[in-house]
Amino acid sequence: MFLTEEEKRMRDGKEGAAVAAAMDLLVRYGEALGAERLCETRNVAGTMTQPSPAKAKLVEEGGWAKAFAVINLDCDEDIDIPRMKVPTCQLQHGFGEDARGLTGYPDANIELQSDAEAYYSDKGVNILATCTPYQVGNLPVRGEHCAWMESSAVVYCNSVLGARTNCEGAASTGAASLTGRIPYWGNHVPENRLGTHLIRTDVELTAFAEWGLFGYFVGEAVGEGRPVITGGWTQPDLADLKHFGAAAATSGGVELYHIPGITPEAGSIGDAFSARTPQEEIGYGPRERRQVYERLNDQGSSTDVDFVLLGCPHASLEQIEAVARRLEGRKIHSDVELWIMTPPALFAAAARSGYDRVITDAGGKLLTDSCPAMSKAAPDGTRVFVSDSAKQVHYLPAILGIEGWFGTLDECIDAAITGVWRGELAPC
Amino acid sequence: MLTFSGRGIVPGVVEGPALVSTEEISGFGGIDPARGVIIEPRHELFGECFTGTVLVFPGAKGSSGWAGFFQSTRLMGTAPLAMVFTTVTTKAVLGAIVTRIPTVVECDRDPTCLIRTGDRARVDADAGVVTVLDRS
Known part of the structure; x- marks a missing residue:
């Protein structure tokens, strides 16, 4: 994979051991994907504070620096963790103080998470604590390269906002936060953002529940594809598309869809496919709607x-x-x-x-x-x-x-x- | 001997029993890292333990927690021995890397159709080759 001079300096440890470990992971990851290079990002949404048994053990052994090195950089060395290089936010994580005593969720996890928040906010992580960062201050602009986790946020970011992110994980977002880099692959590449499947809804999508049912159908129908939606609906709002994308990313692996006239990258069905022909055209009618409702229920x-x-x-x-x-x-x-x-x-x-x-x-x-x-x-x-x-x-x-x-x-x-x-x- | 040629993405050479899924696997909500077991109720491998197996599957589905969940299997000692999958996605590739197990992807023929659960398989991710040594 091609590295710029600056990226080589990071890899070679000129910015410290943690940045070198981050670059090492990005190179292993990028090469495994088949990426030709990295791209710059200044918008990372990942997870560091979420408690887990494996993380609790690492914190006990070597503090939060150890947990970050192993989980967020895939590195076993004892290294110091510097401040985040680019804007980075914490997505949803475990329950906080407001849920204490409401469930069997361990108090120890609430305390571990609170300790993590103190550590990571000192490192420059914005504790948004939500699966919907785009609702609360992290709203990327069209075309912006991002490194986001959380499948429902990824699909919203790509589709509704027209920004560009793959479905990253805790380690790749950790590496991105210290380098400002992520593999230029998948959804970052313009030709990979064109539609693959045409879905026609004959059911008029008029309500929140309908968008969720339809999203669950679309995910099952296209898997990892990039559906282009046509048919009937009343103007969706943020909540409708949040629900639609989350459902499609759950039943399938949808990371990007286009609704011509609604989402920013496709003014028309023609735009959404460019010169390509859809791999498949799929209909959604009353029968499909009932089937998906019954599967969910x-x-x-x-x-x-x-x-x-x-x-x-x-x-x-x-x-x-x-x-x-x-x-x-x-x-x-x-x-x-x-x-x-x-x-x-x-x-x-x-x-x-x-x-x-x-x-x-x-x-x-x-x-x-x-x-x-x-x-x-x-x-x-x-x-x-x-x-x-x-x-x-x-x-x-x-x-x-x-x-x-x-x-x-x-x-x-x-x-x-x-x-x-x-x-x-x-x-x- | 049944041999598949693909691309090694995490190096190493191992041998072990195959566990084959024709369906994609979920990380978050799909596996329990503490036990190394598939927990998605409607999955064909529901209740099966993948610890110490050559996990052969089409690819990853579901949440972005995929890699983190498989990384947890490594940290908790319940990881598979190797992975062989077809569809390259960020979730599955990052998962293989942080689980640190030999992994071969994009084989020339579909391994989920031709390898059977219980077959003894050799994964040579240095060479990008998967071989079935003994049929179950």
């Missing part, structure tokens, strides 16, 4: 709900407002817990706007930093949960061994109030 048998989970990916302020409006003056059933997950910065705004108080008065909780899937913890005794997120319904049954139901926000709120799941697929 084949992980539930009991309708006695004990947990309602909203805010995956982390809720926007508008989504929090929608929940607060529905809960105003009502009480959540005594056997049910209701949580909404949101970034800490939006929690602050929701509290000042009065939404947190309405949700708390009804018996719900507005929580930050994490989610039950990331933290592998739900309220004690949870057997059946419901969510308006296709991604969470996909993951949580596997992670926690519980049953799950997917539905609309109104169905989830109804389950919270009554303790019973009465969701069904509305006619389209």
Whole structure:
């Protein structure tokens, strides 16, 4: 792989051992991918503070520098970790103080994470603590090279914002944070951003739940492909596309899609494919919609709900407002817990706007930093949960061994109030 | 002898029993690094342990935590012995590197169709060659 003079200096240790280790990993990684060179990035979103048993052991052995070296640089040497070279943020991680005592999640993890935040913020890491950095101050511009983790953020970054990132990991983002480099490969290369599949929806996409169902279908249909969407919809908003992309990145590996007229890189279907022909044209009609709804909902048998989970990916302020409006003056059933997950910065705004108080008065909780899937913890005794997120319904049954139901926000709120799941697929 | 020619991306030479998946594998939500087991309920290898095996699969799917989860298997002593996969993605490639196990990708024929679980396989990632030594 070609390295510039500056990159060779980094590799050879002129900027210290940690930067050399970072460059060594980027070279191994870039060569394994088949990249011809690296590209410069000034926007890294990764994870350093998330507790895990392996990380706790490393911290005990050699402090946070050891944990960063091994996990974020794939390096076993005892090295000093310098300040981040380029702007770097921490994505979602484990539960924080606001969730202490709500689940069996270990207090030791909350303390380990708080210790990690102190260490990494000293190194220049911005603790955004969310899977949606684009909602809270990290909004890349079109064409910007980024090094992001978190599949739902990656697909949003590429598709809705038109910035360029692959689906990176903890080690590649760690190496990028100390070098300002990432392999120029995959989604960084313009010709790799053209569409591969044409998906026509004959179902009018008019609501948040519909975008999630459709996203789950699209991911299953195209796998790692780059779908181009055509058909009928009403203007989607941030939450709709956040849900659509998260679902498509969960059931498949979608990192980039185009909705001509909506997303920035394709004004038309022709733009989205350039001179290429779609590999495949796929239809989404009422039958496909029902099938995908049934697949998502084949992980539930009991309708006695004990947990309602909203805010995956982390809720926007508008989504929090929608929940607060529905809960105003009502009480959540005594056997049910209701949580909404949101970034800490939006929690602050929701509290000042009065939404947190309405949700708390009804018996719900507005929580930050994490989610039950990331933290592998739900309220004690949870057997059946419901969510308006296709991604969470996909993951949580596997992670926690519980049953799950997917539905609309109104169905989830109804389950919270009554303790019973009465969701069904509305006619389209 | 069944031999596949591909591209070695993490060096090393090992021999061991194959564990073959025709479906892609998830890291986060797909494996339990503490036990080295596939935990995705609808996966064809649900409940199977991959520790010490030559893991043969089409590629990675799901969350960007893929590499971190497989790295955890190395740190917890539950890692596979080697990986052989077809589709090169950032998740799977970074995962192979940080798991530090010999890995061959992009074989000339589809290894997930031709290698069977339990076959004894040799992965020579220095040469980019995978060989089936004994059929199960």
